[in-house]
Amino acid sequence: MKVSYFPGCTLKNKAKQLDVYARRCAEVLGITLEEIEAWQCCGGVFTTANDEVATKLSSVRALQAAQEKDQALVTVCSACHNVIKQTNHAMQTNASFADKVNRYNDTPYDGSTAVYHYLEMLRDLVGVDKIKEKVVNPLKGEKIAAYYGCLLLRPNSVMRMDDPENPSIMEDIIRAIGGTPVIYPYRNECCGGYVVMESPEFAKKKSNAVTESAASFGASRMVTACPLCKYNLEKNAPAVPVVYFTELLAEALGVKEDANA
Amino acid sequence: MHNSNKKLQQEIIRISGVNPKKCMRCGKCTATCPAFDEMEYHPHQFVAMVEDGDIEPLLKSESLYRCLTCFACVDRCPRNVEPAKLVEAVRLTVIRQKDANHLKADDIPAMLDEDIPQQALVSAFRKYAK
Ligand code: SF4
Ligand code: SF4
Numbered sequence: 001m002k003v004s005y006f007p008g009c010t011l012k013n014k015a016k017q018l019d020v021y022a023r024r025c026a027e028v029l030g031i032t033l034e035e036i037e038a039w040q041c042c043g044g045v046f047t048t049a050n051d052e053v054a055t056k057l058s059s060v061r062a063l064q065a066a067q068e069k070d071q072a073l074v075t076v077c078s079a080c081h082n083v084i085k086q087t088n089h090a091m092q093t094n095a096s097f098a099d100k101v102n103r104y105n106d107t108p109y110d111g112s113t114a115v116y117h118y119l120e121m122l123r124d125l126v127g128v129d130k131i132k133e134k135v136v137n138p139l140k141g142e143k144i145a146a147y148y149g150c151l152l153l154r155p156n157s158v159m160r161m162d163d164p165e166n167p168s169i170m171e172d173i174i175r176a177i178g179g180t181p182v183i184y185p186y187r188n189e190c191c192g193g194y195v196v197m198e199s200p201e202f203a204k205k206k207s208n209a210v211t212e213s214a215a216s217f218g219a220s221r222m223v224t225a226c227p228l229c230k231y232n233l234e235k236n237a238p239a240v241p242v243v244y245f246t247e248l249l250a251e252a253l254g255v256k257e258d259a260n261a
Numbered sequence: 262m263h264n265s266n267k268k269l270q271q272e273i274i275r276i277s278g279v280n281p282k283k284c285m286r287c288g289k290c291t292a293t294c295p296a297f298d299e300m301e302y303h304p305h306q307f308v309a310m311v312e313d314g315d316i317e318p319l320l321k322s323e324s325l326y327r328c329l330t331c332f333a334c335v336d337r338c339p340r341n342v343e344p345a346k347l348v349e350a351v352r353l354t355v356i357r358q359k360d361a362n363h364l365k366a367d368d369i370p371a372m373l374d375e376d377i378p379q380q381a382l383v384s385a386f387r388k389y390a391k
Contacts, residue, residue, distance in 0.1 A: 014378040044384030045330055048346045049276040049353050055387065079380055154332035164336055190295045190331040194384035197364070197372050198326065202299055206329075227378040235376065 001125065003116070004066035004073045005033035008080040009041045015077070015227035021246035022076045022118055024255040028134055029126045033074060036065045042083040045194070050090075053100045059087035060101055063113045072125075076118040076246065078151040078226035082159070085115045089158045117152065118246070119169050119225065120161060131176045136254035138178025144248065145182040145219035145240065146170030147210065149229045150190050164188065170223065170245060177252035186213035191232040200236070207237035215239045223248050263314075269354065270314045277350035281312035283340045290334035290344045300324035304334045304344040311347050325352040326363055326389060356391045364389035 011019035026033050040058035047055050062084060066073035075081040091098045091111035102108040116124070122131060148167055156164040167188065171181035191210055192203025211233055214222050223245040224230050233242045250256040274281070284305070291303040302310065302324045310319055319325070325348065334344040355361055364385055 008380075009383060010378045010380040014376065015380075041383055043387045044380050045387050047353075047387065048343075048349045050278050051276045052353075077380070079384070150329070150331035150333070153336075155335045157336075190329045190333070193329045193331070194381050194388060195296075195327060195329055197381055197385040198389075199299070202296075202327070206295055226380075228380045228384070231376055231378050231381065235374075 001030060002032045002034050002071060003121070003125075004062075004069060004071040005035050006039055006042075006062045006073060006075045006080055006084065007035060008075065008077045010227040011077055015230075015244070017247050018076055018225070018227065018244040021244065021250040021256065025246060025249045025253055026118075026121075028253045028255055029122070029130060031121065031126065034069075034071070036062050039065070042080045044079050044083070046083045046086040050094060050097055053097070053104075056087045056090070057101065057104055059084045060091065060105070060109055063088055063091070063111075063115070064105070064107075064109045067109065067113045072114040072116055072121075074116045074118055074121050076225060078117070078149065078224075079228065081115070081117040082151040086155075086158050088113060088115050117161060117225070119152070119173070122173060123169055128172050128176045131173065131249075135177050135252045137252055139174075139248075139252060140178060142179050143182050143218050143220050144174045144179040145184055145214035145217065145222045146174060146187060146245070147191075147214070147222050147224045147229060147233070147242075148188045149224065149226055150188070150193070151226060153188055173245070173249070174223075177249060179248075182214060182217045182219040184213045184217040184219070186210045191229045192236070193228060193232070196228075196232055196236070203232050204236040207232045207235075208239075211237040211239035221248070266314045266316050269316045270311060273311055273316065273347065273350045273354060276353065277343075277346040279308075279311075279343050279346050279350070281308045281342065281347065284308045284312065284342045285340055287339060290338050290342070293333045293337045295331060295333065296327045296329050299327040304348070307347050307351070308342055308344050311351070316351070319351050320355055324348075325355065328352075330388065352388070353391075356389065362390035
């Protein structure tokens with residue numbers, strides 16, 4: 001199966017491991033990520049104001065590129081996924097916004113592309129049982145704390161990935177690859193996000209609360225799908241090592257070699 | 262209410278799509294907000310102040326740049342008021358003015374370290390500048 005893939009700016013630079021392992025694991029699981037040609041940066045955060053049009057065009061172009069190939073659109077970065085999914089939802093539900101967007105388009109876009117986060121792809125297109133079958137290096141019960149943060153789950157009326165207050169999508173995958181998921185209260189609280197740029201102290205407070213919570217429940221590693229979460233947690237609160245969930249998956253599927261190689 | 266405030270109020274309500282009159286002042290948004298102690302005006306106060314047309318203090322407040330866009334207040338409000346959308350609309354009202362960017366390209370080098378992801382820069386620019 002082939003899907004359209006939107007890597008995003010950070011996955012080409014600081015978060016190469018997130019990208020490389022995502023592609024390798026997908027291949028093992030029977031899915032080819034076809035990178036969208038000449039994709040443009042999503043902008044990192046969705047601007048909720050309904051008169052913001054230009055900032056959402058890059059997402060619409062990616063959605064249209066997938067539609068032209070009749071493929072689902074898959075993103076692995078939590079932030080890209082959030083922006084693209086919210087933009088798609090606005091195209092479906094806000095007629096005056098869609099009308100303004102379509103004035104920039106040769107062919108109008110109707111919001112019909114299916115948007116999946118990589119985790120949803122694993123759960124809904126691959127299936128947890130298939131992942132289990134493909135495991136060659138099971139994690140031997142290692143205690144792993146999944147960190148959702150904000151962007152994967154909220155706003156739930158649009159994202160619809162999981163129960164926003166009690167998610168299980170990452171825990172189910174951790175179990176499938178032989179780990180023991182750690183359920184801790186801060187797994188869906190914010191790490192401090194982009195505010196780290198102007199207030200590192202604030203980000204430190206937020207990140208500390210998260211990693212201390214995970215550590216106090218016995219986690220030996222944390223996993224995330226967001227490069228900014230990873231940065232904040234590692235920089236501001238290095239209580240527990242943090243890896244991308246694709247890296248953990250690559251370990252279990254036996255395809256983890258140097259991502260830069 | 263001053264006329265200029267009335268106009269601003271209407272503009273903010275229009276671009277946010279929020280109806281502040283739905284708010285029942287339960288304070289749940291503020292209770293769940295990870296930035297509440299950094300914000301001089303808490304999310305429920307944003308809603309009340311926009312409803313009252315008391316916009317000027319919000320325009321000047323650093324609170325605009327402390328909201329993390331985490332959407333916790335959006336998901337957890339029992340009345341579906343979506344306070345974060347008001348914070349965003351007020352912030353846009355400010356940064357859309359001439360020379361009113363909160364973050365300038367010249368400020369960036371001092372904020373960088375080796376590991377900072379591109380995502381942090383593009384997100385900060387999207388939130389703090391036009
Ligand atoms: S949670 Fe909703 S109803 Fe309660 S104070 Fe906040 S905006 Fe108003
Ligand atoms: S979106 Fe902003 S105002 Fe709402 S809970 Fe998050 S930080 Fe607070």
